[in-house]
Structures are given as C-alpha cells and as structure tokens.
Amino acid sequence: MNLTAEEQEVLWLSLRVAFWSVVVSLPFAVAVAYAESDLDPQHAAEMISRGSGSEFDPAAVRAFLRSLPKAVVPGKQREVLLSDLEPGMVLAQGIYTETGILLIPDGQKLTATYIDKLLNHNRINPISQSLLVYC
Numbered sequence: 001m002n003l004t005a006e007e008q009e010v011l012w013l014s015l016r017v018a019f020w021s022v023v024v025s026l027p028f029a030v031a032v033a034y035a036e037s038d039l040d041p042q043h044a045a046e047m048i049s050r051g052s053g054s055e056f057d058p059a060a061v062r063a064f065l066r067s068l069p070k071a072v073v074p075g076k077q078r079e080v081l082l083s084d085l086e087p088g089m090v091l092a093q094g095i096y097t098e099t100g101i102l103l104i105p106d107g108q109k110l111t112a113t114y115i116d117k118l119l120n121h122n123r124i125n126p127i128s129q130s131l132l133v134y135c
Contacts, residue, residue, distance in 0.1 A: 009038055012071050013047060014055060030064045041068075049132065053096045058129035065130065077132045082122055085115045085131065092132040108115060 003011065013033055033056075037044040040135060046067060052061040062079065077092040087110055094106040095118065103121065104114060110133075121127065 006039075010047065013037055026115040030060045033084065034064065049130070052093070053129045054100060076135050078135055079130050080133055082118060082127060082131060085110055085118065085133075087112050087115065089133040092134045093130070095127060095131065096129060097121075098128065103127075 013036075016033055016036055034044050034048055037047065038067060040046065043063060048056065048061055049065060065079070074085045080089070089110045091106050091108050091110065092105060094108075096101045103118065104110075108114070118127065
C-alpha cells in the first residue's frame with residue numbers, strides 16, 4: 001500500500017494517540033500527539049481539530065486549541081458556544097453525537113431550524129465537542 005507523506009503522518013499520529021490514550025489521560029494525549037507530529041503547527045492543529053470526538057476527547061481538544069497561539073488555531077475559523085450559533089453561520093467542522101453519529105456536516109450553512117434542532121438535541125444528549133464556524 002502506497003501512502004503519501006501526509007497519510008503516513010496521520011497513521012503514525014493515530015498510533016501514537018492510541019498508545020498515549022491507554023497510557024495517560026486524554027488531555028495529555030492531545031498535547032503529546034501535537035508535540036510529536038512532524039507536521040507544521042498549523043497542520044498539526046488542524047489534524048487535532050479534525051480528530052475531536054473520534055480520536056481525541058472533545059473537551060481536551062477544545063482546551064488544547066485555546067492554549068495555542070492564535071496563529072496556530074485553524075485559519076479563518078472560530079469556536080462558538082451552542083447558544084451563540086446564528087442563522088447564516090457556516091460550520092467549519094461537522095457536529096456529532098457522543099456516539100459519533102453525524103448531526104450536521106461541515107460546510108453546512110446554519111438555519112434557524114438547524115439551530116433549534118441542535119438546541120433540542122443538546123437538552124436530551126449534551127453536545128460536548130467544539131463548535132467551529134468559518135469567520
């Protein structure tokens with residue numbers, strides 16, 4: 001199987017995350033995966049962000065991304081609270097349930113209906129991942 005350099009890095013990062021997730025706490029696993037990545041800081045932060053909810057604990061990712069210098073947070077994206085969502089915003093990252101079921105895909109322009117459904121879902125099953133929208 002021929003993998004590109006980036007695919008190889010993602011594979012190695014996933015293996016390191018799996019190892020550290022077993023050995024240490026999840027917040028530390030996020031920091032270790034970032035520090036051990038051979039990618040530049042911007043791409044490493046984006047990879048960590050994409051892994052929120054699947055490879056990494058969403059709360060750990062959110063805290064870690066907040067700790068990075070603003071220049072490293074994925075470009076032209078910002079984190080918002082569920083209560084801050086407004087019609088017309090475009091999701092930079094899909095929104096998933098705790099079990100990994102996609103609620104709304106990335107790139108989706110939010111409407112009042114989508115936001116109401118998210119708020120209702122959150123009342124029953126809290127959404128704990130970072131909510132990222134394009135600026």
